[in-house]
Amino acid sequence: xxxxxxxxxxxxxxxxxxxxxxxxxxxxxxxxxxxxAPSEVKDFEPxxxxxxxNSTTRKQDGSWTTPEDIIWxxxxxxxxxxxxxxxxxxxxxxxxxxxxxxxxxxRWYVHWYSSKTPSATFPVWNGKxxxxxxxxxxxxxxxxxxxxFFRLTFYDMNxxxxxxxxxxxxxxxxxxxxxxxxxxxxxx
Numbered sequence: 001x002x003x004x005x006x007x008x009x010x011x012x013x014x015x016x017x018x019x020x021x022x023x024x025x026x027x028x029x030x031x032x033x034x035x036x037a038p039s040e041v042k043d044f045e046p047x048x049x050x051x052x053x054n055s056t057t058r059k060q061d062g063s064w065t066t067p068e069d070i071i072w073x074x075x076x077x078x079x080x081x082x083x084x085x086x087x088x089x090x091x092x093x094x095x096x097x098x099x100x101x102x103x104x105x106x107r108w109y110v111h112w113y114s115s116k117t118p119s120a121t122f123p124v125w126n127g128k129x130x131x132x133x134x135x136x137x138x139x140x141x142x143x144x145x146x147x148x149f150f151r152l153t154f155y156d157m158n159x160x161x162x163x164x165x166x167x168x169x170x171x172x173x174x175x176x177x178x179x180x181x182x183x184x185x186x187x188x
Contacts, residue, residue: 023080044154053087055069082098105126165178
């Protein structure tokens with residue numbers, strides 16, 4: 001009986017594993033892009049892994065806060081069909097995003113969540129890779145009521161790290177007001 005059960009167990013285990021071979025695992029700690037996923041899933045490939053980052057935000061008086069050290073982790077999820085990131089901050093708060101590319105619209109949709117501001121409905125940015133930058137937008141009015149967007153841009157992406165900036169922009173993108181900057185260095 002044991003001789004019959006072992007091959008069946010081995011077959012089931014192999015089939016089960018092969019269905020999820022692009023998920024994060026001991027062998028692939030950050031997962032891997034699925035070869036049948038849209039090629040754009042690799043847009044975030046330079047960020048996959050763990051980075052130590054410096055994050056600074058704009059204060060009410062217009063000056064910048066002292067940079068804080070954060071850890072920003074990225075991995076493939078949904079068996080290599082999407083990307084998830086997570087930030088770990090010194091104050092114990094965490095945030096992250098699930099990033100899914102939708103082929104029909106040729107756009108990324110990014111759902112953001114945070115332990116500081118739990119929500120039943122996640123804010124969503126959308127955008128795409130343009131040249132060597134990933135640019136994402138979410139409608140947001142300025143404090144004076146002017147229509148615009150909160151624009152997120154990943155740039156200078158390479159094997160050693162990347163940079164990120166959050167900016168309020170008007171609808172023509174001629175008025176640009178940076179509010180958040182992050183610089184990251186890869187650790188692995």
